[in-house]
Amino acid sequence: MAVKESSHQVGEIPQVDSKLVERLGQRLLPWMDWLSLEHLNPSIYVGLRLSSLQAGAREAFYLHILKLSYQHSLLGLTFNDDNSDYQDKPSMGQLALYLLALRANCELVEGRKGDRLVSQLKRFLEDEKKAIGHNNKGQPHTSYYQYGLGILALCVHQKRLHDSVVGKLLYAVEHEQHLHQGHLSVDTVAMAGLAFTCLEHSNLNPNRKHQITRAIENIREKILKAQTPEGYFGNVYSTPLALQLLMKSSMPGVELGTACLKARAALLASVQDGAFQNALMISQLLPVLNGKSYVDLISPDCEAPRVMLEPVVETPSSPQEVIRVVLKVPSVSPPYINSISVPAGSSLEDVLKKAQKLRGFMYGTQNTLSGPFLTSVMGKEAGEREFWQLLRAPDTPLLQGIAEYTPKDGETIELRLATW
Numbered sequence: 001m002a003v004k005e006s007s008h009q010v011g012e013i014p015q016v017d018s019k020l021v022e023r024l025g026q027r028l029l030p031w032m033d034w035l036s037l038e039h040l041n042p043s044i045y046v047g048l049r050l051s052s053l054q055a056g057a058r059e060a061f062y063l064h065i066l067k068l069s070y071q072h073s074l075l076g077l078t079f080n081d082d083n084s085d086y087q088d089k090p091s092m093g094q095l096a097l098y099l100l101a102l103r104a105n106c107e108l109v110e111g112r113k114g115d116r117l118v119s120q121l122k123r124f125l126e127d128e129k130k131a132i133g134h135n136n137k138g139q140p141h142t143s144y145y146q147y148g149l150g151i152l153a154l155c156v157h158q159k160r161l162h163d164s165v166v167g168k169l170l171y172a173v174e175h176e177q178h179l180h181q182g183h184l185s186v187d188t189v190a191m192a193g194l195a196f197t198c199l200e201h202s203n204l205n206p207n208r209k210h211q212i213t214r215a216i217e218n219i220r221e222k223i224l225k226a227q228t229p230e231g232y233f234g235n236v237y238s239t240p241l242a243l244q245l246l247m248k249s250s251m252p253g254v255e256l257g258t259a260c261l262k263a264r265a266a267l268l269a270s271v272q273d274g275a276f277q278n279a280l281m282i283s284q285l286l287p288v289l290n291g292k293s294y295v296d297l298i299s300p301d302c303e304a305p306r307v308m309l310e311p312v313v314e315t316p317s318s319p320q321e322v323i324r325v326v327l328k329v330p331s332v333s334p335p336y337i338n339s340i341s342v343p344a345g346s347s348l349e350d351v352l353k354k355a356q357k358l359r360g361f362m363y364g365t366q367n368t369l370s371g372p373f374l375t376s377v378m379g380k381e382a383g384e385r386e387f388w389q390l391l392r393a394p395d396t397p398l399l400q401g402i403a404e405y406t407p408k409d410g411e412t413i414e415l416r417l418a419t420w
C-alpha cells in the first residue's frame with residue numbers, strides 16, 4: 001500500500017511559505033557545484049527529491065556523480081587516483097543514504113551491481129548484529145541511528161532482512177537505555193521508527209509484525225514525551241526527523257495532532273530565524289515542509305511537479321566589528337585557555353583557525369555529511385566512544401557544529417573530551 005495514500009495523516013504540514021522553502025533549497029545548490037563534489041552527500045539528493053523544489057540538470061548530474069563515486073568505491077574500482085575522498089569506502093549509513101538516493105529517482109537496485117550493493121549493506125548489518133551480540137550487551141560499531149538507516153534503505157527497495165537483524169533494533173527500542181546515550185535519542189528513535197514504519201507497510205518481516213507495530217507505538221510515545229515547552233521534539237534539529245515519522249502516523253489522535261502543529265510552528269519560526277544553515281539538516285527538513293517522509297520512498301512520485309531553483313549571488317558582507325571569544329580546553333594538561341579576537345559573525349571554526357594561527361592551540365577535523373567534525377584537540381584524538389563535545393560555558397552543549405556555530409562577543413566556548 002502506498003503510504004502517501006493513507007487518509008489519517010494527522011501531522012501533515014499544510015501550506016508553508018513557498019519563498020521560505022525556496023531560500024532553504026537555494027542553500028543546497030552550492031553543494032552541487034563542481035567545486036563541492038569532493039564532499040558528495042546523498043542525503044542532499046534525497047532531501048531535494050522529496051521536496052517541492054528541483055535543481056534541473058544539476059540534480060541529474062549530481063546523481064550521476066554519486067553513482068560513479070559510490071559504485072566505484074564500493075565495487076572495488078578506483079574512480080580518481082588523485083582524489084582520496086573517493087577512495088575511502090562509504091560507511092554503512094552512507095551506503096544506506098546512497099540507496100535512498102537511487103530510490104528517490106524511482107530506481108530499484110537490481111542486476112549484478114545492484115545485488116552487490118545490497119549484499120554489502122546486508123553484510124554491514126550482520127556485522128553490527130554480531131557486535132551487539134546475542135545478549136544485546138554490546139554496541140554497534142557505528143550507531144543505532146545508522147543501523148536504522150540501513151534497515152530503512154533495504155526496506156524501501158523491498159529487500160528482506162533476517163528477523164534477527166530487525167530484532168536487534170526492536171530490542172534496543174524496547175530497552176531504551178541502549179539508545180539513551182547523551183542527547184541523541186530523538187533522532188535515533190525517529191530513524192528507527194521510520195525503518196519500522198516501512199517494514200510495517202511492506203510486511204517484509206511478518207513474524208515480527210506485532211512487535212514492529214508495538215515498537216512504532218512506543219517510539220511515538222517517546223517522541224511526544226520529548227516535546228519541549230517551545231514545541232520541539234528533542235531539539236530543533238531532531239524535530240524534522242521526528243515529524244517525518246509522526247506525520248505518517250496511522251493512529252491519529254487529538255494529542256498527536258496538536259503536538260505536531262505546535263512542533264511545526266516552532267520549526268517554521270526557527271527556519272525564519274536562520275537556524276537551518278547546515279545542508280544535511282536542510283535535507284532532513286525539506287521533505288517535512290512538503291508533507292513527505294523517507295517512508296514515501298517505498299513508492300516515490302517522480303512525476304510530481306517541483307519548482308525550479310535559481311542560484312542566488314551572495315552579496316559580500318561589509319567589514320564588521322571585532323568580538324572576543326574565550327576558548328577553553330580543560331581536559332588536556334596543561335589546560336588551554338585564551339581569548340581570541342575575530343570579526344563578528346565568524347564561525348567557531350574561524351575562532352579555532354585563529355587560535356591555531358596564534359600558536360598554542362591545535363585541532364584536527366574529519367569531513368562528514370554534516371560538515372567538519374572536530375576529531376582532535378591539542379593533539380589529543382577522541383578514542384573509541386569518545387568525542388570532542390562543544391559547549392558554551394558553563395555547561396550548555398552547542399546544537400551546531402564548528403562550521404555553523406557563530407559565537408557572540410564575550411562568550412566562552414569549551415571543548416571537552418566526553419563519552420557517548
Ligand code: B12
Pocket residue numbers: 091092093094097141142143145146182184187188234235236237238239241278281284368369370371372373374375386387388389390391397398399400401402404420
Ligand atoms: C550519532 C551522532 C553523533 C555521535 C557520532 C559518533 C558516531 N560514531 O556515530 C556523537 C555523539 C559523537 C555526536 C557528536 C556531536 N553531534 Co551529533 N549526531 C549524531 C546523529 C544521531 C547521527 C549521525 C549519523 O550517523 N549520520 C548518518 C551518517 C551516514 O552520516 P555521516 O556524516 O557519515 O555521520 C557522521 C557525522 O554525522 C558525525 N557527526 C555526528 N554529529 C555531528 C555533528 C556535526 C555538527 C558534525 C559536523 C558531524 C557530526 O558522526 C557520524 C559518524 O561518523 C545525528 C542526527 C541527525 N539527525 O543527523 C546527530 C547530529 C548530527 N549531531 C548534532 C550535534 C549538534 C553534535 C555535536 C556538535 C554536539 C556537541 N555539542 O558537541 C557533536 C559534534 C562535535 C564535534 N566533535 O564536532 C546535531 C547537528 C545539528 C546541526 N545543526 O547540524 C544532530 C542533528 C543531532 C541533533 N538533533 O541535535 N553526534
